[in-house]
Each structure stands twice: as structure tokens, then as C-alpha cells.
Amino acid sequence: MAGKVSTKYRMLASLRKETGIGRRVLRGAKTKSMKEKRRKLSKRREKLKDSIIAFLGREDNARMMPGKRDTAKKGKETVQRRILTDYMKNLHKKYWSENPGVKVSLASFCRYRPLEFQLPSFLTRDTCYANDTRI
Known part of the structure; x- marks a missing residue:
């Protein structure tokens, strides 16, 4: 989950804790391909x-x-x-x-x-x- 869905349901903080990726990066993400990069x-x-x-x-x-x-x-x-x-x-x-x-x-x-x-x-x-x- 990333981008608009996580912003809509206000789960950026919990996603940040789970993935270790900052909120600004999570907010702008459109796909789940961050791990591949x-x-x-x-x-x-x-x-x-x-x-x-x-x-x-x-x-x-x-x-x-x-x-x-x-x-x-x-x-x-x-x-x-x-x-x-x-x-x-x-x-x-x-x-x-x-x-x-x-x-x-x-x-x-x-x-x-x-x-x-x-x-x-x-x-x-x-x-x-x-x-x-x-x-």
C-alpha cells in the first residue's frame, strides 16, 4: 500500500514503522516497486x-x-x-x-x-x- 490509499486511510505513520521508509517517500509513491530499486x-x-x-x-x-x-x-x-x-x-x-x-x-x-x-x-x-x- 502506498500513495493515495495510505494517505486516504491515514496509515502513513504505521507504514513508516513497518517498512522503515520515510513518510515523504511513502506519500509520493505510486507503486510497490521500491524494494526492487x-x-x-x-x-x-x-x-x-x-x-x-x-x-x-x-x-x-x-x-x-x-x-x-x-x-x-x-x-x-x-x-x-x-x-x-x-x-x-x-x-x-x-x-x-x-x-x-x-x-x-x-x-x-x-x-x-x-x-x-x-x-x-x-x-x-x-x-x-x-x-x-x-x-
Whole structure:
């Protein structure tokens, strides 16, 4: 039920509570196809997220941390941490130049970065003292 029927019988408040959709959206709705639009949008977002993760996972954009303890937990699975080789703003520009048909803001690009990908400030902590002359 949406649109004129819900307005006529004054049930917008109860519909809002049941569906979680705001009253202004419910009032202007003419069909029940709102769920289909949300599914399409979520599929698009999921596809975009996979594309961004694949882009960040490439060797020229991130490198693997060498240590045994440099891991992150993803649920029950442990994943090796990776350090980005450049700042997110520059990586966003690079992604945008490689994929000109995809519109994604910098905020969304940063939001889709998984936790195992650390920012470039951690790059200075990745050192090896095996060739140090002080040893």
C-alpha cells in the first residue's frame, strides 16, 4: 500500500514503522516497486566495492607486510596486512582515470577501503635491520 490509499486511510505513520521508509517517500509513491530499486542499488554498490578492492589489491597500489604478526582478522579468517603505496586522494584520481565511466566520490572510495589495507603513514614502520652496520 502506498500513495493515495495510505494517505486516504491515514496509515502513513504505521507504514513508516513497518517498512522503515520515510513518510515523504511513502506519500509520493505510486507503486510497490521500491524494494526492487533498493536491490538494484545494492548490487551496483557491491560491484563498485569489489572493483575498488581489486584496484587497491594490485601490486602497484599496495604491498604486503612482511611480518608474521602483521595480520588482521576478518571474522574467523586472518588476512595479511597490506600498506598502500600512495595517499587515498591520489589513488582515487588514479582509479578515476582508469575507470572513466564509474562515478565515485572520494568519501565513498575511502569508505570501501577494507581494514587490512593500511594508510601510507605505516610505510615507515616497515624496515629491515639485517643489513644495518650497527649489529
